[in-house]
Amino acid sequence: MEAFLDFLGDIPWWAWVLIFLLLVAIRDIFFQKAHTISHNYPVVGHLRYWLESIGPEMRQYFVANNREELPFNRIERSWIYASAKKENNYEGFGTDRDIYKHQHIFIKNAMIGFQVPENHPNKEHPYFMPCAKVMGAYNKRKKPYRPGSIINVSAMSFGSLSAAAIESLNRGVEKCGAYHNTGEGGLSPYHKQGGDVIFHFGTGYFGVRSRDGGFSMDKLKVLVDENPCIKAIEIKLSQGAKPGKGGVLPGSKITPELAEIRGVEVGKDVISPPTHKAFSTIPELLDFIESIADKTGLPVGIKGAIGKVDQWIELADLMKKTGKGPDFITIDGGEGGTGAAPPSFADHVSLPWTYGFSKVYSLFMERGLTERIVFIGSGKLGFPGKAAMAFAMGADCINVAREAMMSIGCIQAQVCHTNRCPSGVATQKKWLQNGINVPLKSDRLAQYFKTFRKEFLEITHAAGYEHPCQFKMDDVQVNVDDDYLSSDLKSVYGYQKEQVAFKSMQHLFDCEHLGGKPALEKTL
Ligand SMILES: Cc1cc2nc3c(=O)[nH]c(=O)nc-3n(C[C@H](O)[C@H](O)[C@H](O)COP(=O)(O)O)c2cc1C
Numbered sequence: 448m449e450a451f452l453d454f455l456g457d458i459p460w461w462a463w464v465l466i467f468l469l470l471v472a473i474r475d476i477f478f479q480k481a482h483t484i485s486h487n488y489p490v491v492g493h494l495r496y497w498l499e500s501i502g503p504e505m506r507q508y509f510v511a512n513n514r515e516e517l518p519f520n521r522i523e524r525s526w527i528y529a530s531a532k533k534e535n536n537y538e539g540f541g542t543d544r545d546i547y548k549h550q551h552i553f554i555k556n557a558m559i560g561f562q563v564p565e566n567h568p569n570k571e572h573p574y575f576m577p578c579a580k581v582m583g584a585y586n587k588r589k590k591p592y593r594p595g596s597i598i599n600v601s602a603m604s605f606g607s608l609s610a611a612a613i614e615s616l617n618r619g620v621e622k623c624g625a626y627h628n629t630g631e632g633g634l635s636p637y638h639k640q641g642g643d644v645i646f647h648f649g650t651g652y653f654g655v656r657s658r659d660g661g662f663s664m665d666k667l668k669v670l671v672d673e674n675p676c677i678k679a680i681e682i683k684l685s686q687g688a689k690p691g692k693g694g695v696l697p698g699s700k701i702t703p704e705l706a707e708i709r710g711v712e713v714g715k716d717v718i719s720p721p722t723h724k725a726f727s728t729i730p731e732l733l734d735f736i737e738s739i740a741d742k743t744g745l746p747v748g749i750k751g752a753i754g755k756v757d758q759w760i761e762l763a764d765l766m767k768k769t770g771k772g773p774d775f776i777t778i779d780g781g782e783g784g785t786g787a788a789p790p791s792f793a794d795h796v797s798l799p800w801t802y803g804f805s806k807v808y809s810l811f812m813e814r815g816l817t818e819r820i821v822f823i824g825s826g827k828l829g830f831p832g833k834a835a836m837a838f839a840m841g842a843d844c845i846n847v848a849r850e851a852m853m854s855i856g857c858i859q860a861q862v863c864h865t866n867r868c869p870s871g872v873a874t875q876k877k878w879l880q881n882g883i884n885v886p887l888k889s890d891r892l893a894q895y896f897k898t899f900r901k902e903f904l905e906i907t908h909a910a911g912y913e914h915p916c917q918f919k920m921d922d923v924q925v926n927v928d929d930d931y932l933s934s935d936l937k938s939v940y941g942y943q944k945e946q947v948a949f950k951s952m953q954h955l956f957d958c959e960h961l962g963g964k965p966a967l968e969k970t971l
Pocket of ligand 1: 850
């Protein structure tokens with residue numbers, strides 16, 4: 448035995464390396480059957496797989512230029528990170544964008560901008576920017592709600608996001624007077640940290656699910672009664688990244704806690720059906736909305752991505768005829784994010800936000816219905832310039848998902864569907880989540896929203912307005928093509944937005960239905 452160990456000890460290190468490579472080569476050629484490249488090019492073939500796996504990081508850090516990456520380029524990400532940390536988010540020397548490029552937008556500034564008078568709410572509270580409309584006011588719901596912030600956290604469930612991320616977002620919205628949309632996974636304890644909540648459910652009815660997987664009104668009623676943080680309810684019809692496809696939560700993300708909250712099995716993929724059981728026609732949808740509003744007293748809205756508009760027309764016609772309808776409509780763009788979706792859906796199904804929103808808004812406007820509805824936009828709108836465009840087109844609020852994730856540390860690794868999110872934001876692995884410092888990250892979300900509102904307000908003032916609801920279609924211009932060069936949104940999309948009834952910021956500040964008011968008074 449000793450002689451054998453001496454023999455092994457005499458083998459030089461480079462011979463060990465050769466032996467190891469020889470064993471790998473034997474395995475590659477004779478034993479593994481899955482990879483042709485490894486078989487045909489033993490040992491070196493592995494390099495190809497390794498380089499491919501680190502390719503995204505290499506391109507992100509070293510190769511891609513500042514404006515090149517999608518969904519969010521480096522300049523956009525850096526702006527969110529710097530804003531969230533209250534660092535210098537300016538750029539020096541001038542824009543690095545090609546401002547003559549197709550689809551580039553310009554906001555028209557006034558010759559002399561809006562001058563904020565003394566004793567105006569924005570003198571004391573430079574981040575104060577609530578929604579100009581009240582959800583549920585027209586339909587006389589028992590508990591109408593005016594969002595305290597025009598930027599809010601979009602639907603992302605506990606499940607697709609980690610507990611630490613959800614808690615950071617909820618505490619963050621509490622600090623800046625915004626709301627937090629639960630996403631499809633039900634109301635978790637992490638959503639109940641003080642922020643206003645919009646309870647959202649889709650075809651899986653998680654959190655309000657009956658035994659047979661249908662919708663339970665009784666459960667919804669109990670949930671709303673027990674949780675006064677719920678200010679409104681959103682029924683998800685579809686989302687931009689995967690319309691017509693139910694949610695997919697990979698089994699690897701289903702922990703016992705999550706299974707308990709959702710009422711599903713541990714470790715098994717959860718696939719929500721593509722359509723609702725509670726309704727299948729537009730009149731049934733309208734009845735469903737009304738019955739939820741009656742039972743809960745809360746404003747009720749719908750969320751959808753836009754493709755064909757015939758059913759939207761049917762809804763608008765029915766709303767006109769009956770005087771009933773949703774209190775808010777969230778329009779998601781095809782560029783929207785997701786925890787997990789097939790690329791064919793994410794890339795090709797549903798229209799981008801500007802195309803979809805303009806179609807739906809204008810058809811409600813033609814029927815004189817826009818004042819009844821709070822229009823919410825989502826789809827990469829978490830930047831003040833793009834928000835100005837959205838408001839000019841008729842949006843009353845912005846929901847942000849991935850931008851909010853980035854403000855709490857997401858690095859756009861694009862692995863939300865794998866449970867391996869390196870920043871701990873979109874994973875259920877405890878070790879990865881432990882890196883999230885909840886108090887710090889909640890400050891970051893709050894600061895991102897405050898910085899966003901401050902810059903958006905400055906743009907609004909530069910355009911001569913007091914509140915962004917006053918933006919009109921001809922206040923924003925977009926580069927179209929070589930023949931017409933650049934045109935205002937009114938000519939491009941063929942409608943003029945209906946002016947929102949706006950009195951003053953003071954009027955909004957004094958509103959009894961204003962959400963997040965304690966936070967607004969305390970922290971702004
Ligand atoms: C991780 C993740 C989870 C999401 N979960 C939901 C969901 O449960 N329900 C839903 O309607 N939309 C969901 N979305 C879509 C977002 O709410 C939002 O509509 C979309 O990402 C566009 O906003 P953004 O461009 O600011 O990310 C999710 C998005 C992400 C990134």
